[in-house]
Amino acid sequence: MPLFADMTSPEIGQWAEKNALVLLPVGQIEEHGDHLPVNTDAVIAESVTRAAAEQLDADLPVLVLPVIWAGYSGTELSRWPGTLRVRTRTLADYIYDIIFSLTEMGFSKIATVNGHGHHPALLEMVAREIADATGVYMACVEVAKMAAPAVVEMRKSAPGGCIHGGEFETSLMLYLEARVQMDRAHAEDVFRHHSKHFPGDGFAGSKAAFWSTWGIQRSTTGIYGDPTVADAEFGRQVFETTVDNLCSFLREYHATEPACWD
16 A cells, blocks of 8 residues: 655656546544543544545555644543644644645645544545635545444444444544544433434434534543443444545545536
């Protein structure tokens, strides 16, 4: 699997000439309760991205950039040690500059693979700004959305159990054999407001509107959900579904040319 940072300048130029797809995993360093490491989002984003690149390698040229490991988190998560909080505009400008640099090299197929829940709107804004400035239409992929079919079918936790540090992330980290302390995991029902408009977590249904859920959730430990039902086999099935769905989308994205305007 070719890694962007391991290559020489001439080699990168050759990959640009081959119309390589460039993948940028985006994560975060933040607390994830007492049982998960603070790099959980970064580990998941990078692991999914690299697995997809390996699977795609036989079909199309793919380069993987180093993971963005520090991003934006709301003030709620700063109550516990370990959360690095980059301001939204700083992060958007930083990612914009990375993508813009790639377009200057001649790359036109670029996708972010995001593993952190506070980033989607920010990344989509960057994608629009890049398109306006360069005519390059990057893609923004969410790990959770690619994982959703498997999570919805096989989850054990109730709505609200797959939020932050819950069944979803803990199962993935168990499968990836990351440092997980299950003896310190416990369930915490933090979602105080359930309705048809707000189903509890992103896998329990879609929200009818944006309403920052941190204003209606309260945790005493930094866990938002139920990691006690997590297991590595569930993590494996979710991971494989995520990678397969990601590869399917990336093949389509790489093969599709943007519309031409007269």
